Amino acid sequence: MKKQELWLLINTIIVLLVAVGFILIYSNAVVKTPEDRLFGRVVELTNEAVVETLPNTNSYAVVHLSYDAVTRSGETIGKVYNLKIKNGYNFSSDENFGEIELLVGIGKDNLINVEIITLKQSSWTVKGIQRFVYDRYQDVLIAQVENVPAYDAADPDAGATATDSTGAIRDLVKKAVQMHFGTFVDDPYIEFYGEDYILVEDTTFSGTLVTNKYTVEGQGTVYLVTGSGEYYDGNEASITLHVLLDSDGEILALLLPDDGYGHTKGFRSRNDAYLAEFIGLTIGQVEQVVNDNDDLTTGATNTKTLIEVLLRALVSEVTA
Known part of the structure; x- marks a missing residue:
């Protein structure tokens, strides 16, 4: 092999090694993903x-x-x-x-x-x-x-x-x-009853859509109301409304937790303002507010319709 050819080969190898080294450095140091x-x-x-x-x-x-x-x-x-x-x-x-x-x-x-x-x-x-x-x-x-x-x-x-x-x-x-x-708390009741609340089921209660009644010792009552209805393009699913009352029987909150919400979760907040209309009312006052807001458009109308069914059931089954 001639001297010139040897030097050419050596230079080629050096260039290849430098290129490989650059690629390795690039792949290990450059942010890509x-x-x-x-x-x-x-x-x-x-x-x-x-x-x-x-x-x-x-x-x-x-x-x-x-x-x-x-x-x-x-x-x-x-x-x-x-x-x-x-x-x-x-x-x-x-x-x-x-x-x-x-x-x-x-x-x-x-x-x-x-x-x-x-x-x-x-x-x-x-x-x-x-x-x-x-x-x-x-x-x-x-x-x-x-x-x-x-x-x-x-x-x-x-x-x-x-x-x-x-x-x-x-x-x-x-x-x-x-x-x-470690700060996530998957219990919406804590905000209203505190961390030490005690929930006791009333096993004597019997309802149709109002499926459960609980007493919050010394603080109030909780009702669960469940029903099914259309939410999108003919699809149906159920939702469970949690009705939280204080010791005077006034509504503290109407909650729609994840685990009982089968409608489109991205639309859930669209009914928040509507549900807020019932805060501070007694169950006996609920139906009048439902009637007054019958034409209200929330952007999640099918879900609002089902919520109205659940609220009317709450009134009829609890106050009967």
């Missing part, structure tokens, strides 16, 4: 664990999986949560439902970041949802997550509002963060 962007460095997600199973329904919002975020050197630098939302806001007519998938990363410094994995929502809301996530959830602390305000993601030219998707994201991110820090 959503999970990398959560921490600003290359990580691998390990120790997958199921937090909440995916329901076999057309509408849900769950903290599905958790992972450890581990660097290439083996250091665990944080926790990652996989969030999934399914609702009725399909991106196109070819899809039956809308989907959102997010990653929430929480570092050892307690800074919280969110990345979008899948965003299939009504086309005129997509840019607004992206803006909401990346404006509100980058290097924030738990106190900021717990105080994120409502956000309208609609395109101003669309002539409509869109707070359901961003509201679902806000609530689910908050839930994941509270789960991580």
Whole structure:
């Protein structure tokens, strides 16, 4: 082999080695994936664990999986949560439902970041949802997550509002963060009766739609009212209304918890203002308010209709 050819071969090998080295450095140091962007460095997600199973329904919002975020050197630098939302806001007519998938990363410094994995929502809301996530959830602390305000993601030219998707994201991110820090309490009664309340079922009570009656010792009464009705495109499902009363028989709250809510969860908050109309009333005063709001449009009309059925049943079965 001639000297020139030998030098050419050596130089070629050197160039190849440099190129391979550059590729290795690039692949180990350059942030590319959503999970990398959560921490600003290359990580691998390990120790997958199921937090909440995916329901076999057309509408849900769950903290599905958790992972450890581990660097290439083996250091665990944080926790990652996989969030999934399914609702009725399909991106196109070819899809039956809308989907959102997010990653929430929480570092050892307690800074919280969110990345979008899948965003299939009504086309005129997509840019607004992206803006909401990346404006509100980058290097924030738990106190900021717990105080994120409502956000309208609609395109101003669309002539409509869109707070359901961003509201679902806000609530689910908050839930994941509270789960991580151990502050999540899956008991809505605590807000009204305190942590030490004692619930005793009245086994002598018998109703049709009013399925259960409980006494809150020294504080009040709770009724559960369950019924089924259409919520979207001919689909039917049941909801359970929790009616919380104080010791004077006045309504403290009308609750629709997740585990008893089969209608579109993204629309649930649309009836909040309507339900608030009954706070402070006795059961005997409920029907008049239902009648007065018969023509009220909430944006979740089918669910409101079912709520009215449940409220009328509450009146007839409890005061009879």
